Amino acid sequence: MIDINAYAGPWPFRALPASAPSEVADVLQAAGIARALVSPLEALFFEDPRVANERLAARLQPEGTLLLCAVVNPRLANWRPVLTTARESLGARAIKLHPGYHLYELDSPAARECLAAAGEAGLPVIIQLRMQDARAQHPLCRIPDVPAAAALEAARSAPGAQVVLGGIRFAEARGQGDAIRALANVWVDLSQVEYVDGMRQVIQAVGSDRLLLGTHAPLFNVRSALLKLDEGLLSDAERAAITRENARRLLRV
């Protein structure tokens, strides 16, 4: 299996049981996940996420379970060299945007240019809509969710970019199903999709060819991500697509 949306590093609001890269890799491997796209949690809070990307890249094993997903902040003057360095020096397989944490709009010129540049570089872009339930955020650290519609509009504006909607919720994915289907460059991370019949209804709305297993580890329990799949009563073809083949094509692994 391939996990499209994992993290490593400390989280400032609670102690994570396994957050070092090697620990995250062990947890994922134990769950049967062979490869995972991992980005640094520190990058949400560091003023320059490049530092966090470099620190994480230095701790990843060559040919190991974890593949770097570099965080880029288009609001900073250095976003172009950060993107280039991530691909050419750090071995990043994708980039991640955190508009909510880095305080920019997805329709800003820099964000649009960043998406286009990532497309030209062949790096998929995860647009992370949220990291946690807003109700559970620290009272002094209220980070707004990124509207799914804004991420879809950004994807529409950059058809050369491959966009993953990270942390999208069930109602958003189902509600935006037609829009997602209409855009050939959009995929859905399942890490925060939840409803009692959520998997089946999202497959119906979006199609299994657009869905990607995501765990949100080490913030979320990996077991939950896998039991969610079981509850979807997936066919073998659907399971293969969602847990492996879609990500393999996207990441070229």
Place this chain on the structure above:
Amino acid sequence: MIYDIHVHVGSAVRRFDGSAGEAAEEMMARARLHGIERQCISSLLNPGNLAYPSLEQVRQGNDHALSLAAAYPRHYLPFCYLNPRHERAALDELHRCSDRGVVGIKLLVSCKASDPLVDPILERAAALRLPVLQHAWNKTVGQREHESTSADVAEAGRRHPGTHLIMAHLMGAGYRGVLDIAPMPNVHVDLSGGEPETGIVEYAVRHLGAERVLFGSDAPGRSYGVQLGKVLGADLTPGQRDLILWGNAERILRL
């Protein structure tokens, strides 16, 4: 056999394929995929999540939960929903439902748990030996006017040491919630709702003991599998896991 202590039913829970009718059988089948063989249900019928239901709405909802339990007696266990603002009529409704076999009481957001209006219900619950599942959440945004926090539940537990209180939503109450209820041995916590965050189940077990932690999903708004993953993926001993998944429920529900 796993017990899910926190499930909602109602005609608002439509069949998964969108056809007419309630998804009671489908929810049963999905739960059973994970070994959940008993679901404790409460109902506010339709629209399902009323903050201040009328007495008539409460009665209809309870009749609905009781009818499902009668139709599937080996699976659904009915809880009696009450609105403490109905005062004497709420107690009458409790007795009506108790006579018909409810195994617990559900309180939502019509009244804070620490409000004196709730005291008669908690007293009667102890007399009837029925546990009280009390919604609670410590919200950064969106706290409702009469929505209980963990401090409210702790205060209710302190005033009624003979009543089994189950504070719903560990992830909503958070670490602060665990610390609030820790001194009250009659107050338990369920794991339902919220995200499957790592570490917090172990924290609750460390500070409350596994004897005070119960599995719940908050289905259908939540997935049985995602919520169960909180327990199966946590760093627990087999004994602790068994208590959380079924042992505590059987003891508290006296089954």
